[in-house]
Amino acid sequence: MKQLISAAGRLVRQFPRTHLLLSMVLLGGVILIAFRPDNTETTPERVQPISLPERTAPAPKPQTTSKPAPATPQWQTLTVQSGDSLSSLLHPLGIGAGQIDALLKGDDKLKRLTRLRPGEALEVIVNDSGSLTNVRYHPSKVETLTARLTGGGWSVRLSQREYQKQTRFAQADITGSLFLAGAAAGITDRLTMQLANLFAWDVDFALDIRKGDRFRIIYEELYLDGEKVGEGDILMAEFWNQGRHLTAFRYETLSGDVEYLNIKGDSMRKAFIRTPVAFSRISSRFNPGRKHPVLNRIRAHKGTDYAAPSGTPIKAAGDGKVIFAGVKGGYGNVIILKHGQIYT
Structure with a gap:
């Protein structure tokens, strides 16, 4: 132990006094810090209550009562009765003569409204002020005439649907009249008249028809939405009359004109037709030696008299x-x- 202390003393004597003092001061400070009692006590937190304003619900927004949109005028359908006119149909709706006159003068197409037929329908819209604003009319099954009143007057449009066409064939032998033969072949009177008109320059259907004459035709049937609505034109026709064989073919030019030509390509039209009145009765024939029914003497009858109902074209x-x-x-x-x- 003495040797250890002696060695420490020699070591201390080797350091300068200044260094030795500083080292002792430093050692003493370390010892003081190490043995200092822990006086850090947790200070209780001070809770300060805070008063917050009460949460109030937002004030409801004042409800604005929205006005209902004005009703849109609707289409009204007017059915044409016997004796009705455009004026008699529109007057009960409050449409005066001035509006009707302005409508008819709005476009040439609207003049068709003056030829309304019983059973047809006229559709109109009248606004809240009592003015006629829209008109819709179907002149036929495929046509629709629409008119709308604008600031510049009436705007008019005529639209047309296309028929669906099917080709049909018919034939018949004539034993009585052409009309009866046509009915036996299943064709309408209109188509029978069209057949007669084709050969009117070659056949007098009041004088020349004989038992045993016959015809054959190819024609068009017209359909809309799958339903038959009528018959179209004859496309080809043959007629046998007292040994003569006549043929007619329908031909349409590039400009849309329709002509019927014979087998040689010549027009079926001649200078004169044979029958001026369709399917009428001959009441008096041309006869230079006829005995006058009133004067009771011979007086030539220099013409042919046809008897037909009043109004026959x-x-x-x-x-x-x-x-x-x-x-x-x-x-x-x-x-x-x-x-x-x-x-x-």
Whole structure:
């Protein structure tokens, strides 16, 4: 132990006094810090209550009562009855003569509204101020005429649907009349008339028809939405009359004109048709030796008289000029046509 202390003393004497003092001061500070009692006590946290304002619900927004949108005027359907006119249909809706006149003058197509037929329907819209604003009319099964009132007047559109067409064939032998033969073949009177018109320049259907004559035709049937609505044109026709065989073919030009041609390609039209009144009865034939029914003496009958119901259409035998129209003696109402320089 003495040796250890002696060695420590020698070691201390080797250091300078200044260093030795500083080391002792430093050692003493370390000892003080190491043995200092722990006086750090946790200070209790001070809780300060805070008063918060009460949460209030937002004030409800004032509800604004929205006005209902004005009702849109709706289409009204007017059914045409016997004796009705455009005016009589629209007057009960408050449409006056001035509006009707302005409608009819709005477009030439609207003049078709003056030819309404019983059973047809006219659709209109009248606004809240009592003005006619829209019109819709179906002149036929495929046509729709629509008119709308704008700031500049009436805007008019005529639209047309296309028929679906199917080709049909019919034939018949004539044993009585052409109409009866047509009915036996299953074709309508309209198609029978079209057949007669094709050969009107070659056959007098009041005088020339004989038992045993016959015909064959190819024609079109018209359909809309799968339903048959009528018959179209004859596409080809053959007619046998007293040994003659006549043929007609339908031909349409690039401009849309329709013509019927014979087997040689010539037009079926001639200078004069054979029958001016369709399927009428001959009441008096041309006869230079006829005995006059009133005067009871021989007086030539220089013409052919056709008896037909009142209102039957009468055709001119050919192109000509009217040189007289009026009442002429016992003939009654007379129209005289001049064809060229020779025939009247």
